[in-house]
Amino acid sequence: MSTSTAPTESLQLPERALLLHIGLMKTGTTSLQNAAAALRPQLLAQGVRYPGTKVNHRSAVNDFMGHSWGWDTTPVEGAWRRLRAEIDADTDHRVWIGHEFAANADDATAARWRQELGERAHAVVTLRNYGSILPSLWQQMTKEGERLEFEPWLRGVLSDDPDHELRSFRDRIDQGRVVTRWAEAFGPEHVTVVVVDKSTPELLFDAFESMLALEPGLLRTAKLDGKASNRGMSLEEAELLRRLNLKLRKQLTWLEYCKWLRDSASTAVLRWRRTGDHDTRLVLPTWAAEIAEARASSHVEQIVASGVRVVGDLAPLRAPVRSAEDPPLRSDVVPIDAAVEAILGVIRQGRREEDRLATAREEIAQLEATAKDRRRAGPALSDASGRELVRALGSRVKRRLRRG
Structure with a gap:
């Protein structure tokens, strides 16, 4: 047909x-x-x-x-x-x-x-x-x-x-x-x-x-x-991930699994490695x-x-x-370069996590410094004019009424 x-x-x-x-x-x-x-x-x-x-x-x-x-x-x-x-x-x-x-x-x-x-x-x-x-x-x-x-x-x-x-x-x-x-x-x-x-x-x-x-x-x-x-992956590449699944499936949440295996180890193997003579086609x-x-x-x-x-x-x-x-349907051997790429993928993910944490720490420090400067720059109560005090009090009353 x-x-x-x-x-x-x-x-x-x-x-x-x-x-x-x-x-x-x-x-x-x-x-x-x-x-x-x-x-x-x-x-x-x-x-x-x-x-x-x-x-x-x-x-x-x-x-x-x-x-x-x-x-x-x-x-x-x-x-x-x-x-x-x-x-x-x-x-x-x-x-x-x-x-x-x-x-x-x-x-x-x-x-x-x-x-x-x-x-x-x-x-x-x-x-x-x-x-x-x-x-x-x-x-x-x-x-x-x-x-x-x-x-x-x-x-x-x-x-x-x-x-x-x-x-x-x-x-x-x-x-x-x-x-x-x-x-x-x-x-x-x-x-x-x-x-x-x-x-x-x-x-x-x-x-x-x-x-x-x-x-x-x-x-x-x-x-x-x-x-x-x-x-597609070779039999050996897939077996590497399957063996990791046996060890880690019960230890990781799905989001953790995606972060450390699916989006790091397997991604690195697919992205950076090319199958060769040591790989078996399913x-x-x-x-x-x-x-x-x-x-x-x-x-x-x-x-x-x-x-x-x-x-x-x-x-x-x-x-x-x-x-x-009777084709090969399982493997007890993994090409070294496949294992290397998988490990490098996890290391890269770890570095990305460290970079995110460092960036977050910097942003928090900047926010804290800005808030501290604003507190210092604000007028003291004894120095405030009557008009400023009335305005501040009025704002507080309005906020309380809205909350009520």
Whole structure:
């Protein structure tokens, strides 16, 4: 089955359209978000608002859906209200929002998104080969605290047991059901699927530029490093983080984990290290590849039946992936340079914390000195004129009345 890319002019969304990119995870979402955030002024100049000040709209999306991110956390209250206020205030531009956590919506929540955003909203789903997503998703979850080795995690996600503890991971990458759900909620004419494939790497950015009427090539001008593009990790890199998770998961809060591991150790490895001869690429076992291929074929049939607009070729979604009868699925050895970069990342984070503390101490000292100078410079009560005393007394009375 093959579906060709729609002509550029047919992709363009109406003026003042709201593009809601719901992911899925590991389909180039991080690259898109970092490019959009880095180019906010350029986007606005070309008629597109990417609201907020952060890289993505994760907090607002989770707040709307009532979801939290990380263990023992709650949604960021008011995050969606603030984002919605900025969207409503702009009556001239197309708007681009989203985060891959939106794809975790159930049927009722997808319908609520439609009710919230109205007729101007258009949902965009980015997809890639189902089998290739599995190693990438495990790596991503490892960066967010996952402690299971790849093989037991894989067996759980590919299980048909509806009550399996990893059912949520299976549901969030059920491409056929996700597309069908949003087509039913928004109407198929308001949903676009963009197929991400290594044979057409330019298609992802091109599709978003066409939908938003941006100058061709604009998004590629953003400079993205390994962290910003969220490159895949080797088995050894992922195992390093997983072993740290085993030791630290119960000792750290989620915010502490993000500070010292997710945003320091793993970020440093992705940003500064390049995989080499000592790294092992994660490959699916044959049994897993067979299940993935069968599911992918079912997904493609559901996508075609949904009636949504498809950009790209659907064939790569269900193409066989590289597999082996008994591939390496765990590692007891970590390349030294990976460990070094992880340690350096934590040290850099510590230095940043020290710099923040030093700056805060300086600001407090300045405030205290200013307050002390003002106290010294103020007129003594015995030196104050009658008019000054009356004015001061009147101010105090007014303050007390307001408090009362």
